[in-house]
Amino acid sequence: QARLVESGGGSVQAGGSLSLSCSASGITYDITCMGWFRQDPGKEREAVATIGFRGDSTYYADPAKGRFTISQDIAEKRVYLQMNSVKSEDTAMYYCAAGVYYGRCKTSVDFGYWGQGTQVTVSS
Numbered sequence: 001q002a003r004l005v006e007s008g009g010g011s012v013q014a015g016g017s018l019s020l021s022c023s024a025s026g027i028t029y030d031i032t033c034m035g036w037f038r039q040d041p042g043k044e045r046e047a048v049a050t051i052g053f054r055g056d057s058t059y060y061a062d063p064a065k066g067r068f069t070i071s072q073d074i075a076e077k078r079v080y081l082q083m084n085s086v087k088s089e090d091t092a093m094y095y096c097a098a099g100v101y102y103g104r105c106k107t108s109v110d111f112g113y114w115g116q117g118t119q120v121t122v123s124s
Contacts (some may be wrong), residue, residue: 022096107112
C-alpha cells in the first residue's frame with residue numbers, strides 16, 4: 001500500500017527555521033518526482049517546491065524562492081524541505097507528494113500520491 005508520511009511540522013516564530021521530511025513507501029512504480037505543497041483552509045492547494053529524482057531538477061514557487069530549500073534521498077525515497085526566514089503567511093498545512101510521470105514535476109496534477117499533511121504555524 002502506497003504511503004507518504006510527513007514529519008517536522010510545528011510552531012515557529014517569524015524569522016525562524018523549520019525542517020520538514022517525508023518518507024515514501026509502497027509505491028509500485030518508479031518515483032520520478034517528489035514535492036511539497038501547502039494549503040490554507042478555503043484556498044487551493046499550491047506548490048511550494050518540487051524536485052526530480054533524475055537530474056535533481058528543482059522548482060520553487062515564488063514565495064519559497066531564496067528562503068526554502070528542497071532536497072532528496074533517492075535511495076531512501078525521502079524528500080526534505082528546509083524553511084528559513086519563515087513568515088506568518090507560510091502558515092498552512094504542508095503536504096508531501098510523489099509522482100511517477102516522466103517530465104511532469106510542477107503542479108498538483110503531476111502527483112498521484114499524497115501524504116496526510118503536517119501543520120506549520122508561524123507566529124509573528
